[in-house]
Amino acid sequence: MKALCWHGRNDIRCDEVPDPRIEDPRDAIIRVTSCAICGSDLHLYDGFMPGMKSGDIMGHEFMGEVVEVGAANTKLKVGDRVVVPFTIICGECDQCRRGNYSVCERTNRNKAMADKVFGHTTAGLYGYTHLTGGYPGGQAEYVRVPYADVGPVKIPSGLTDEQVLFLGDIFPTGWQAVVQCDIAPTDTVAIWGCGPVGQFCIRSAILLGAKQVVAIDRVPERLAMARAGGAITIDLEEESVIERLNDLTGGKGPEKCIDAVGMEAHATATLDSMYDRAKQAVMLETDRPHVLREMIYVCRPAGVLSVPGVYGGLLDKIPFGAVMNKGLTIRTGQTHVNRWTDDLLRRIEEGQIDPTFVITHRARLEDGPDLYKTFRDKRDGCVKVVLQP
Amino acid sequence: MNRAIANRASTRRHGSDLPVNRLARGLGWFSIGLGLAEMLAPHAMARALGMRGSENLLRAYGLREIGTGIGILSSREPSGWMWGRVGGDALDLATLAAGTRNNPRKENVAFAMAALAGVTVLDVVCAQELDRQERTRRMFVREYARRSGLPRPPRAMRGAARDFEVPADMRIPEAMRPYTTG
Numbered sequence: 001m002k003a004l005c006w007h008g009r010n011d012i013r014c015d016e017v018p019d020p021r022i023e024d025p026r027d028a029i030i031r032v033t034s035c036a037i038c039g040s041d042l043h044l045y046d047g048f049m050p051g052m053k054s055g056d057i058m059g060h061e062f063m064g065e066v067v068e069v070g071a072a073n074t075k076l077k078v079g080d081r082v083v084v085p086f087t088i089i090c091g092e093c094d095q096c097r098r099g100n101y102s103v104c105e106r107t108n109r110n111k112a113m114a115d116k117v118f119g120h121t122t123a124g125l126y127g128y129t130h131l132t133g134g135y136p137g138g139q140a141e142y143v144r145v146p147y148a149d150v151g152p153v154k155i156p157s158g159l160t161d162e163q164v165l166f167l168g169d170i171f172p173t174g175w176q177a178v179v180q181c182d183i184a185p186t187d188t189v190a191i192w193g194c195g196p197v198g199q200f201c202i203r204s205a206i207l208l209g210a211k212q213v214v215a216i217d218r219v220p221e222r223l224a225m226a227r228a229g230g231a232i233t234i235d236l237e238e239e240s241v242i243e244r245l246n247d248l249t250g251g252k253g254p255e256k257c258i259d260a261v262g263m264e265a266h267a268t269a270t271l272d273s274m275y276d277r278a279k280q281a282v283m284l285e286t287d288r289p290h291v292l293r294e295m296i297y298v299c300r301p302a303g304v305l306s307v308p309g310v311y312g313g314l315l316d317k318i319p320f321g322a323v324m325n326k327g328l329t330i331r332t333g334q335t336h337v338n339r340w341t342d343d344l345l346r347r348i349e350e351g352q353i354d355p356t357f358v359i360t361h362r363a364r365l366e367d368g369p370d371l372y373k374t375f376r377d378k379r380d381g382c383v384k385v386v387l388q389p
Numbered sequence: 390m391n392r393a394i395a396n397r398a399s400t401r402r403h404g405s406d407l408p409v410n411r412l413a414r415g416l417g418w419f420s421i422g423l424g425l426a427e428m429l430a431p432h433a434m435a436r437a438l439g440m441r442g443s444e445n446l447l448r449a450y451g452l453r454e455i456g457t458g459i460g461i462l463s464s465r466e467p468s469g470w471m472w473g474r475v476g477g478d479a480l481d482l483a484t485l486a487a488g489t490r491n492n493p494r495k496e497n498v499a500f501a502m503a504a505l506a507g508v509t510v511l512d513v514v515c516a517q518e519l520d521r522q523e524r525t526r527r528m529f530v531r532e533y534a535r536r537s538g539l540p541r542p543p544r545a546m547r548g549a550a551r552d553f554e555v556p557a558d559m560r561i562p563e564a565m566r567p568y569t570t571g
Binding site for chain 1: 456459460462463464465526530531532533534535536537538539540542543544546547548549550551553555556558559560561565
């Protein structure tokens, strides 16, 4: 079968690889009908995420049709249409029973490595680093889905792939980022990054009733899409983010701040951005946490910082004194996708939101390598790429 | 397989593959190499240029070169850093010109100035081309102003999902609520 494979920094290729097969009675094999390139795939593409091996199949945002089911899998049958959440969950461990699916204790098959690096393991993820299990991803014609009697979400026939594909990652990710802010009707929510997750954060904050949503980015078309979703926008290249946020909140700062950027914050003209770039270039720092520093500084005391943006390793010069003295709450983590999918699927069916708004590029799987570059460089108005194997 | 919607992808040549970007990367590495030489062998360079006593100045210039080189190599829009190199070239030329009077190594200085002038031309051409490329990219803006994803205007949709109950483990502690909702 064809699959997009990682071969090193800036090197994704569409390779011919062996078809997946059932390895465990709970497995299923899915024929992928749609998959997407996620912003966090770019951290692998750019070589900032450790634990990748040449030939790894990319992709953790995909859906398709069940073509084979393991003997012990009573949930799925051949022909079912499913969206597969990017976090692989067993449904039985302590964390899964609490709904903390992204830190499932059983599904990371490289648990020992994750224990060493993070202290304790997190869930297995598709198409990501071997720190999270090194499972082959869904940017492929077929994919093996482990624990397929728990994770996959069945899709009713009346909905198109594009309407539901993002239930596997970016929609629940944006939703959880806002939910964990516990929005009050008087809140100003500031969202850094108007990429796909940022866009879903904006819509989620509106739907959950925030008084004011402010979105920060530097790419004109992404800012336009943010305004369309109801946000006031700040172009970080045109104005001071901190001054504007304080102006919009009577000098008090936003109550809720969301980092939808993560480890590869763009180098702005600020001193700390240039510092991060220089340190990262000589491998003295793994992540560029400019957004985190800015959120900590501008957030209203006793406010909440929500971090759906992916960080990979060691961050430098984080003003934790300000976090402590301002009494800020930090909530972060990979998304507990299955916690939200039923509710969000209902909202899509009821027409409360149409997730297709974010798709700007559609292409064949074979075009994936080019599209990675287009998406990474934010060229051609690219916000979200959907591939069809 | 439905391929009706396929292949709308851009197949245009990407910016990072263009000759100007390769030139910029080359100049970035050159900057780092020259900077390291100035930092690590300032005495030998000062001797060769007949500028003994200027070692600390050479070290400072080396630091500048390394910073500019890292900026060029790590930035996706490096034209600003490239203009920084042009400014550095001007400073280097002025420093060399000021050091020609009573210099026993005038020939070496003249050779260095000629080489530097050549590199300056390359820097200016590269910076201008990068500027043009970035301007072109900014002019091409797709129109997404109607992509709300919501069935009614955002103002009308505000709070439409208030039926959602935030799970207990993600709620603001009760004791802090009067402040946050105040």
